[in-house]
Amino acid sequence: MNWDDETATAEERIVDASAEGDDQAVEAALRPKDLAEFVGQEKVRQQLDLVLKAARQRGATADHVLLSGAPGLGKTTLSMIIAAEMNAPIRITSGPAIQHAGDLAAILSSLQEGEILFLDEIHRMSRPAEEMLYMAMEDFRVDVIVGKGPGATAIPLDLPPFTLVGATTRAGLLPPPLRDRFGFTAHMEFYEPHELERVVCRSAGLLDVAIDPAGAAEIAGRSRGTPRISNRLLRRVRDYAQVRADGAITREIAAAALGVYEVDSRGLDRLDRAVLTSLLKLFGGGPVGLSTLAVAVGEERETVEEVAEPFLVREGLLARTPRGRVATPAAWDHLGMVPPQAAGPGSTTGNGGTGQPGLFGA
Numbered sequence: 215m216n217w218d219d220e221t222a223t224a225e226e227r228i229v230d231a232s233a234e235g236d237d238q239a240v241e242a243a244l245r246p247k248d249l250a251e252f253v254g255q256e257k258v259r260q261q262l263d264l265v266l267k268a269a270r271q272r273g274a275t276a277d278h279v280l281l282s283g284a285p286g287l288g289k290t291t292l293s294m295i296i297a298a299e300m301n302a303p304i305r306i307t308s309g310p311a312i313q314h315a316g317d318l319a320a321i322l323s324s325l326q327e328g329e330i331l332f333l334d335e336i337h338r339m340s341r342p343a344e345e346m347l348y349m350a351m352e353d354f355r356v357d358v359i360v361g362k363g364p365g366a367t368a369i370p371l372d373l374p375p376f377t378l379v380g381a382t383t384r385a386g387l388l389p390p391p392l393r394d395r396f397g398f399t400a401h402m403e404f405y406e407p408h409e410l411e412r413v414v415c416r417s418a419g420l421l422d423v424a425i426d427p428a429g430a431a432e433i434a435g436r437s438r439g440t441p442r443i444s445n446r447l448l449r450r451v452r453d454y455a456q457v458r459a460d461g462a463i464t465r466e467i468a469a470a471a472l473g474v475y476e477v478d479s480r481g482l483d484r485l486d487r488a489v490l491t492s493l494l495k496l497f498g499g500g501p502v503g504l505s506t507l508a509v510a511v512g513e514e515r516e517t518v519e520e521v522a523e524p525f526l527v528r529e530g531l532l533a534r535t536p537r538g539r540v541a542t543p544a545a546w547d548h549l550g551m552v553p554p555q556a557a558g559p560g561s562t563t564g565n566g567g568t569g570q571p572g573l574f575g576a
């Protein structure tokens with residue numbers, strides 16, 4: 215395949231962990247409704263269960279909760295579960311939607327007692343709004359500024375007690391005064407394949423699709439540790455099973471379907487493999503500079519660095535070194551190629567660089 219002919223972009227990726235372009239109604243239908251249904255994240259679940267039970271017993275609102283972790287790991291889902299477990303209404307907004315302190319004041323002043331305020335991407339809130347939030351979280355009070363210049367006056371406004379659930383993909387970007395005001399902080403990890411198998415089986419049940427354990431394992435193994443991707447792949451495999459087979463999902467059906475969508479056995483898509491293939495075939499596995507690699511792939515530098523590389527690094531297929539990008543032995547292995555030293559003089563690959571056995575197959 216000539217990787218230069220077609221370029222994969224983040225927006226069109228089936229393995230993108232963000233919710234862009236997803237069918238929101240289907241995603242909502244697949245959300246677990248309580249902690250018992252929420253798969254994996256054992257520590258977070260146990261701790262949160264205690265926090266919520268204790269608050270319920272005291273008849274108080276729960277402490278503010280900060281959830282950090284990569285997109286698609288279940289932060290929004292957990293916030294809704296918190297509301298359900300506390301039997302409280304939930305208001306959902308996001309950092310980018312709150313650009314002025316006034317925007318936040320309007321939301322805070324209309325909260326009901328005990329309400330859950332879910333603030334996604336909390337690290338992207340404007341500075342004045344963030345400062346207003348400090349006081350709101352600590353004292354359940356805000357100062358609303360009326361007027362401008364020397365005549366401006368601050369009118370204190372009492373708020374009903376509420377629980378803020380903040381979500382961020384970048385906990386390190388939060389200023390310490392904000393981080394410190396959360397009573398409970400949870401970091402969400404990527405999921406293990408056996409946990410994603412449970413996510414896939416549960417979702418298949420809700421979608422009324424027949425699936426056997428091997429089929430679920432095949433989808434889970436290609437889901438990059440992320441339930442949102444599992445659910446998306448499941449929907450594509452369901453289409454394939456319906457159109458090309460009898461509707462039931464087996465390992466063979468899942469592998470064939472995801473082959474059509476170019477998601478390989480480890481969850482790499484076309485862009486990921488284009489990066490690895492260039493690194494191996496053109497640069498003997500590196501080290502090579504990011505810009506050179508990006509030109510070879512026919513992509514922007516940022517796309518390679520921000521879209522493809524994080525997963526390749528996490529999978530142990532690529533290393534970022536001071537001298538440039540380097541492929542690991544696992545990368546050669548995954549693409550079915552042999553490193554130059556191992557292949558002997560004059561050879562860059564053990565198979566002419568053409569064979570990629572088993573990548574899409576079961």
Ligand SMILES: Nc1ncnc2c1ncn2[C@@H]1O[C@H](COP(=O)(O)OP(=O)(O)OP(=O)(O)O)[C@@H](O)[C@H]1O
Pocket residue numbers: 231232233240241242244245246251252253254255284285286287288289290291292334413441442445
């Ligand atoms: N632990 C889980 N068990 C079962 N399904 C889950 C779990 N976590 C997430 N999901 C599913 O994955 C989808 C995405 O989850 P969610 O929207 O909560 O992720 P998120 O972390 O809030 O993502 P983002 O950061 O993009 O907002 C949901 O439809 C939900 O069904």
